[in-house]
Amino acid sequence: MINISKLRVDFISKGHSKKIIERVDVNVDRGESLVVIGPNGCGKTTFLHTVAGLNDSYSGEITIEEDRSKVALILQEIGLLPWKTVWKNATLGLDLNNMGDKSRTEELLDRLDLTKYRGDYPTQLSGGEKRKLGLVRALSVDPKILLMDEPLVSLDEFTREKLQNIILELWKEKDLTMMLVTHDIEEAAFLGERIVVLTSSPASVKEVVPNEPMGEVGFRRSENFYKTAQRLREALP
C-alpha cells in the first residue's frame, strides 16, 4: 500500500545543508497499522510530512497505491481553523474536494460526542475535544490511508487512553491503513502491528519490532503489551 525506499531528506538553510533523514526503507501493507517511533527531534515529523506530500525536497522513492484524495493526514498541531465552527472544520476536507455527502461527518461527530459543539468555535473546545475533531475531519473524507503525527500529544493520560481506544476501533471498523508517528512508547505498543524504531537525528531505521497480538482494548493489560513496551525501551536510543 505504501512503499518507501531509500528515503533521504536534506534541508538547506542559508547555504548550509543539514541531513534530517539518512535513509528509511519501510513498507506498509493494506489494512496494516504501522507505528514509527523515535526520540524527539529525530526527524519523525519530517518523515511523515514527506510521505504525505507536504515536502518535495527528498530523494528516494515513495509509492502510495491509492488516490491522493483517499490519504488523510492529522497534523501534530491539528491545525483547526479558529475562524470556522466545529462543523465547518469537520467538513473542511469535504468542502475542499467538493464532496457533498456530509452524513459521515454527522455520524462521526455523534460517535465522538461532538454534536453538541457543532456551532461552537475550536477555542471553546478542550484539548481532547480538539484532537477528536481533528480525527473527525480526517475521517470525514472516507480515507483509505490515515497518516498521524503525534495525534494525542499533550493530553492527560486518561484522555489519551480513551482516544487510543477510539483510534483502534475506527482502524478495525473502517479497514484503514494507518501510519502513526509518536514518541510515546505505550502508544506505539498499543496501536502498532509493527513498530519501526528510528535512530537519533539524522534518522534511519534502527529496528522493526513486530507486535502481532495487538488489536483489542484489553491488550493494554496483557503481558505481550509490556513485553513490546520493554523491547521498545531497549531499542530506543
Place this chain on the structure above:
Amino acid sequence: MKSGISRYLISLLFLTLLWWLAAFIVRQVVPGPKSMVLSGPIKAFSMLFYHWNAIWPNFLRSALRLVISLLISVFLGATTGLIIGFEKPADRLLSPMIYIAYPIPKIVFLPVILILFGLGDLSRIVFIVLVITFQVALSSRDAAKNISNRHVKAVESAGGSRLQVYRHVVIPAALPAILTSVRISIGLGIAALYLAEESYTNQGLAYYINNSWKIFAYSDVFAGILAFAILGLGLYLIVDLIERIFCKWNYIA
C-alpha cells in the same frame, strides 16, 4: 446594545462639555468679535438641525466620495498586501516599492491628479485612494506574513489548492487586521477628503465649511465639523458591525 448606546451618549456629553468649556474660556479671554471664532456646542448643534437641508446634499456627496474611495482602497490594498505577505517572491519584489512610495506626502500630487482626472468626483476619489491604499496594503501584508503555517498545512494536506488556501486561511485570518486598517483609513480618508474638497468643487462638507468661514458663519463651520463627526462615527459603526458578523470567532472569550 443598550449599554453600548449609553456609552456613546456619555462620551458625547463629555466631549460637548469640554467643547462648551473651551468656547466659554475663549469668550472670556479673547476680546471683541474674534471671541466668536470658537462657536459653542449649543449653537453648532442648532445650526446642524436648522440648516440640515443645506448640509445634507454636502454630507451625501462627501459620504459617497469617501465610501467609494474606501471600497476601492480596501480591494486594491488588501489584495496586493495579502499576496505580498503570503508569496515570498512578491514580497521581495514589491515591498521595497511600497517602502519608497508610502512616505511621500500624497498631497503634492493633488494638482497633478486634478489636471489629469478633471475637477469632478473622480479626481477626489483617486486622491483619497492614493492616500489610504498603502496603509491598507502594509497592514494586510503584515497580517498575511504572520499566518500560522499549521493552518496552511491543514488545508494543503486536505487537498486544498492555492486559491482555496487564500479563501479558507489567508483572507479569514487577515480579516481582523484588514478591518483595523479600514478604521485607520476612515480617519485618514476624512483628512484626505477635506483636502480634496477644499478647492474647485461646489459640493461636499469641506466646501460647506470653507464657504461658511468666508461669510463668517462660525456656527455653520462647526455644524459642518459635526457632520464630519457623524460621517466618521457612522462608518466606524458599520466596520464594527462587519467585524461582529464576519469575525465572530474573535469575540469568543
